[in-house]
Amino acid sequence: MFFNLFVFTDYQCSNWCQRRWRDKCGTDFLPFPAIANSKSIYIMAIIITDECINCGACEPECPNTAIYEGMDEWSYGEGTELKGDVVLPNGKDVNAEEVQEPVSDEFYYIVHDKCTECMGFHEEPQCAAVCPVDCCIPDEDHVESDETLLEKQAFMHPSEQ
Numbered sequence: 001m002f003f004n005l006f007v008f009t010d011y012q013c014s015n016w017c018q019r020r021w022r023d024k025c026g027t028d029f030l031p032f033p034a035i036a037n038s039k040s041i042y043i044m045a046i047i048i049t050d051e052c053i054n055c056g057a058c059e060p061e062c063p064n065t066a067i068y069e070g071m072d073e074w075s076y077g078e079g080t081e082l083k084g085d086v087v088l089p090n091g092k093d094v095n096a097e098e099v100q101e102p103v104s105d106e107f108y109y110i111v112h113d114k115c116t117e118c119m120g121f122h123e124e125p126q127c128a129a130v131c132p133v134d135c136c137i138p139d140e141d142h143v144e145s146d147e148t149l150l151e152k153q154a155f156m157h158p159s160e161q
Contacts, residue, residue: 045112045117048067048135048136049137051133051134052133053135055133056108057131058108061126062127064079064116066110066116069108070108072102074111076088076094076095076114080096080114080157082096082155088113089148089152090113116149116152119146119149120149120153120154121153
């Protein structure tokens with residue numbers, strides 16, 4: 001399975017295809033490995049759509065433990081090295097052990113503050129690679145640069161640097 005991510009270049013494609021990020025429609029779509037060789041390229045965080053069949057294939061694949069089953073509570077410390085009160089790279093003050101409310105009560109969800117699109121671990125987002133119904137897609141509301149994603153990965157897993 002070859003995975004393409006939406007990448008902003010000089011302009012945003014206005015000629016969206018039905019499956020958006022999977023089908024190439026112009027220069028705004030680049031294969032994921034191209035990101036590693038580029039500068040100041042922005043990609044979108046991943047979300048799980050309501051087309052999710054709750055199979056759970058994605059959850060164990062996430063190296064940051066950013067994926068949770070619907071209705072499951074979560075914490076910043078779970079699956080990371082974060083402990084106690086911390087300031088996230090985005091400036092948010094949190095307690096890593098504090099239990100957070102579920103993002104969804106119907107299907108699996110991704111906590112975007114913990115998602116690094118698997119950067120620093122794998123060459124492509126593993127949730128999208130294993131999803132049998134292709135419901136792990138880019139989230140247009142959370143656009144981050146590859147530098148930001150790698151910074152987030154280093155922040156959550158400092159001993160792996």
